[in-house]
Amino acid sequence: MTMTVSDDTPGRAVTARLRGVHKSYGSVSVLDLPELDLHAGQVIGVVGENGAGKSTLMGTLAGSVDRDGGDIEIDGQPLVPGSTEAAGRLGVALVSQEFPLVGQLSVAENLLLGRRPRNSSKRYLVDRKAQHAEAAAMLAEIGLSASAIPVNREVRTLPVPARQMIEIAKAWGREPKLLILDEPTSSLGPVEAEMVLGLARQLAARGGTVLFIGHRLDEVLTVSDRILVLRNGLLVADLQPEEASEERLIREMVGGEIVHGKPTPPPPDSEVVLRVEGLTADGLGPVDLEVRTGEIVGVAGLMGSGRSRLIHTVAGAQPATGGTMWLGGKAYAPNSPGDGTAAGIALIPEDRKEQALVLFAPISANVTVSILRRISRGWLLGPRRQRDEARKITANVNVRMQSVEQLIGSLSGGNQQRAVFGRAFATDPRLLLLDEPTRGVDVGAKAEIYELIDRAAAAGMAVLVASSELEELLSICHRIAVMNNGRTVQIIDHDQATKERIMTAAAAANKPLPTNGAAA
Amino acid sequence: MSAQSTLLPADVPPSPSRQRAATRLLRKLAESPEAGVLIACVVVFVLIALNAPTYASIGNMQVMGRDLSQVGILAIGESLVILTGGIDLSVGALAGLAGILAAWFNVNKGVPAPVSILLAIAICAVVGLWHGTMVTRLKVPPFVITLVTFTVAQGLSLAITSGLPINGIDPLFSNLSSYYVDEIPVPALFFVGAAAVAWFVLERTYIGRQIYAVGGNKEAARLAGIPTGRRITSTYIASSVLAGVVGVLVIGRMNVADPSVGPGWELIAIAAAVIGGASLFGGEGRIVGIAAGAILLEFISNGLLALHISPYYQQVVQGSVLGVAILLDRVRARYFGRGRR
Numbered sequence: 001m002t003m004t005v006s007d008d009t010p011g012r013a014v015t016a017r018l019r020g021v022h023k024s025y026g027s028v029s030v031l032d033l034p035e036l037d038l039h040a041g042q043v044i045g046v047v048g049e050n051g052a053g054k055s056t057l058m059g060t061l062a063g064s065v066d067r068d069g070g071d072i073e074i075d076g077q078p079l080v081p082g083s084t085e086a087a088g089r090l091g092v093a094l095v096s097q098e099f100p101l102v103g104q105l106s107v108a109e110n111l112l113l114g115r116r117p118r119n120s121s122k123r124y125l126v127d128r129k130a131q132h133a134e135a136a137a138m139l140a141e142i143g144l145s146a147s148a149i150p151v152n153r154e155v156r157t158l159p160v161p162a163r164q165m166i167e168i169a170k171a172w173g174r175e176p177k178l179l180i181l182d183e184p185t186s187s188l189g190p191v192e193a194e195m196v197l198g199l200a201r202q203l204a205a206r207g208g209t210v211l212f213i214g215h216r217l218d219e220v221l222t223v224s225d226r227i228l229v230l231r232n233g234l235l236v237a238d239l240q241p242e243e244a245s246e247e248r249l250i251r252e253m254v255g256g257e258i259v260h261g262k263p264t265p266p267p268p269d270s271e272v273v274l275r276v277e278g279l280t281a282d283g284l285g286p287v288d289l290e291v292r293t294g295e296i297v298g299v300a301g302l303m304g305s306g307r308s309r310l311i312h313t314v315a316g317a318q319p320a321t322g323g324t325m326w327l328g329g330k331a332y333a334p335n336s337p338g339d340g341t342a343a344g345i346a347l348i349p350e351d352r353k354e355q356a357l358v359l360f361a362p363i364s365a366n367v368t369v370s371i372l373r374r375i376s377r378g379w380l381l382g383p384r385r386q387r388d389e390a391r392k393i394t395a396n397v398n399v400r401m402q403s404v405e406q407l408i409g410s411l412s413g414g415n416q417q418r419a420v421f422g423r424a425f426a427t428d429p430r431l432l433l434l435d436e437p438t439r440g441v442d443v444g445a446k447a448e449i450y451e452l453i454d455r456a457a458a459a460g461m462a463v464l465v466a467s468s469e470l471e472e473l474l475s476i477c478h479r480i481a482v483m484n485n486g487r488t489v490q491i492i493d494h495d496q497a498t499k500e501r502i503m504t505a506a507a508a509a510n511k512p513l514p515t516n517g518a519a520a
Numbered sequence: 521m522s523a524q525s526t527l528l529p530a531d532v533p534p535s536p537s538r539q540r541a542a543t544r545l546l547r548k549l550a551e552s553p554e555a556g557v558l559i560a561c562v563v564v565f566v567l568i569a570l571n572a573p574t575y576a577s578i579g580n581m582q583v584m585g586r587d588l589s590q591v592g593i594l595a596i597g598e599s600l601v602i603l604t605g606g607i608d609l610s611v612g613a614l615a616g617l618a619g620i621l622a623a624w625f626n627v628n629k630g631v632p633a634p635v636s637i638l639l640a641i642a643i644c645a646v647v648g649l650w651h652g653t654m655v656t657r658l659k660v661p662p663f664v665i666t667l668v669t670f671t672v673a674q675g676l677s678l679a680i681t682s683g684l685p686i687n688g689i690d691p692l693f694s695n696l697s698s699y700y701v702d703e704i705p706v707p708a709l710f711f712v713g714a715a716a717v718a719w720f721v722l723e724r725t726y727i728g729r730q731i732y733a734v735g736g737n738k739e740a741a742r743l744a745g746i747p748t749g750r751r752i753t754s755t756y757i758a759s760s761v762l763a764g765v766v767g768v769l770v771i772g773r774m775n776v777a778d779p780s781v782g783p784g785w786e787l788i789a790i791a792a793a794v795i796g797g798a799s800l801f802g803g804e805g806r807i808v809g810i811a812a813g814a815i816l817l818e819f820i821s822n823g824l825l826a827l828h829i830s831p832y833y834q835q836v837v838q839g840s841v842l843g844v845a846i847l848l849d850r851v852r853a854r855y856f857g858r859g860r861r
């Protein structure tokens with residue numbers, strides 16, 4: 001083992017050494033770390049806003065993200081990029097938020113996935129007894145009794161917290177040198193959450209390293225020996241627990257300055273286009289909301305707060321279970337996105353690749369997909385007419401391309417997104433629904449997207465835009481609805497909106513935990 | 521709301537992109553799977569014709585034309601389903617059952633031939649509707665639901681006939697199959713007609729363009745407001761109806777309804793679609809290529825007979841052609857950036 005002594009933490013061995021590690025998607029840099037050492041015997045908290053680079057950092061260490069460049073050493077051994085297997089061999093274990101469990105197999109089979117029980121008397125046959133015994137031992141290791149999680153149960157019949165604990169037991173059983181926990185407590189009740197924090201401390205006490213990605217700042221402060229703050233892929237603060245506080249962390253996360261962007265003129269007293277009362281759906285509601293002609297209303301909230309669900313329910317892509325909606329003064333109860341389109345709604349979904357485009361099809365087919373029926377004469381639609389319409393649509397939103405017959409997948413993210421906007425505009429909607437409109441778009445292209453949104457509002461559309469980027473909402477919206485746990489908890493006017501205010505409303509805990517860092 | 525019109529696209533003149541038409545054509549040839557299959561058809565035909573004198577004779581061409589009315593029409597219907605990302609394993613067995621039903625209504629129940637034909641095809645349409653409904657509403661995998669029909673249809677054919685051929689069918693059936701228009705057998709015209717209609721619907725109507733969108737990215741199509749369920753169901757109905765047509769043509773050609781005919785053809789139909797450039801993931805493939813795929817398979821299987829190669833090698837060769845086609849398709853996708861990678 002290479003013993004390296006670093007200045008800030010004398011005497012401690014380095015478990016992971018990162019040098020010049022960087023990663024970008026297209027032209028968007030999501031992680032850039034010139035130099036970072038993770039020391040043995042510590043719990044290292046990692047915080048940052050959505051998209052700050054936390055998941056990328058984690059994935060890079062665990063091998064699930066293929067870094068663009070830079071060197072990583074685990075215990076002095078170089079880590080081959082992009083191989084989870086190699087990372088596992090070097091002693092890195094990741095507990096992610098999506099649990100890679102096989103639902104149809106038992107808890108025991110999942111815990112021993114890919115290997116045989118150690119004390120098995122059978123050579124070729126399944127030794128269920130040994131399997132169960134070892135699985136029960138693994139669960140006991142992290143403090144779970146056999147009655148809490150029966151090892152013979154099918155995993156899919158277990159609730160989410162139990163699955164999270166199985167994931168943790170699996171990682172724990174590999175006796176990792178570097179254990180990465182990605183928001184491990186977000187799906188847990190207070191008791192299990194305490195257990196997980198205890199485990200993190202325990203591993204550190206044994207000389208291991210824990211990378212603890214947290215969304216609850218109080219927890220991070222409680223458990224960590226060192227706290228890293230990421231913002232826009234950069235390490236912006238490296239704090240000792242005594243210099244950190246919730247206020248300080250929030251300040252570092254959001255970047256200190258309060259961005260208001262260009263103040264958009266409030267719309268004149270205009271007619272209400274969308275009115276939503278007591279709207280509920282799976283994981284949503286009740287929600288009350290109004291959007292007027294020419295108004296841009298933002299939807300803010302943490303991951304899982306129901307932002308996308310609200311957008312999808314209004315679009316008709318997810319069935320509403322209760323409440324009422326009015327569109328342009330008429331009752332509106334969509335059964336499918338087709339109903340939404342027919343009523344004058346255009347949706348620009350979150351995931352361009354999966355939900356908006358056929359990447360291997362030409363631009364012309366993609367931008368006309370919502371208006372095929374309208375541009376056809378009777379049933380007939382010739383390719384020339386489709387191409388002509390596509391040229392108008394793309395010129396309208398200034399898509400830079402060689403020809404409309406080019407595959408849309410060959411365009412840059414920003415250009416693709418402009419094409420999607422053009423497609424939405426072409427349907428002449430009265431309500432424009434946007435879900436993460438600038439995701440995967442570089443900075444320059446973002447400004448152009450904002451202009452398109454402004455243009456839509458100026459032309460009289462009502463715009464409802466969900467986004468995880470607060471700056472974005474603060475700079476383009478007339479009002480911001482903050483969601484928490486499926487509900488709209490606050491609606492804030494542009495001139496009163498600040499990052500802190502939105503964050504506070506969005507992160508207001510449903511389950512109180514001690515907030516004092518010294519409590520543990 | 522009048523202000524909104526400023527957001528509608530303004531008229532722009534179509535861009536003059538005639539320049540470098542020749543280079544674009546060449547690149548298009550390399551990129552399109554259709555061109556490859558068409559060229560393969562010509563090459564195979566010429567090679568076999570040079571080595572087997574009877575191959576290019578009018579008589580043999582007529583035989584191939586009639587064969588195409590069977591597997592070729594099935595391939596057209598099958599490819600519609602494949603375009604949506606589904607698969608229809610029932611077409612061969614359903615064609616067999618349609619022939620049996622038409623003959624049975626006609627011979628055993630005394631139904632006039634035209635009515636029994638329509639009845640058989642209507643039953644096929646209902647089966648297609650059933651497939652589509654199961655796939656789109658209950659999310660039954662297409663493979664499974666059509667496999668059920670495959671089994672049941674095959675069994676029904678045998679049960680209705682007790683395994684024996686039905687003789688004495690109305691002369692209308694054989695007339696359908698034995699007439700010629702200027703030396704072209706009528707069934708071959710059915711193939712050309714089916715291909716032309718399918719081409720027209722897919723390339724020249726908005727419904728066809730929506731089918732491509734649904735196959736290319738179902739979720740994107742749904743969120744864009746396309747009635748994905750109806751589009752998918754329509755392809756299953758078309759596939760089953762075309763199977764019914766094939767069934768009727770087949771009993772006419774043999775002048776007897778043989779319950780063992782039909783099952784197995786679905787695999788050749790699928791092979792023809794894939795050879796012609798249809799992607800089993802959906803959203804890719806054009807009728808020209810798929811028709812050419814069916815023609816290529818027919819050229820080869822008939823050519824093997826003309827060259828006096830043991831019929832036992834037929835399947836080996838057909839399978840190898842399919843293998844080569846898939847290989848070339850992947851190579852093309854990799855080096856020309858076309859299709860899904």
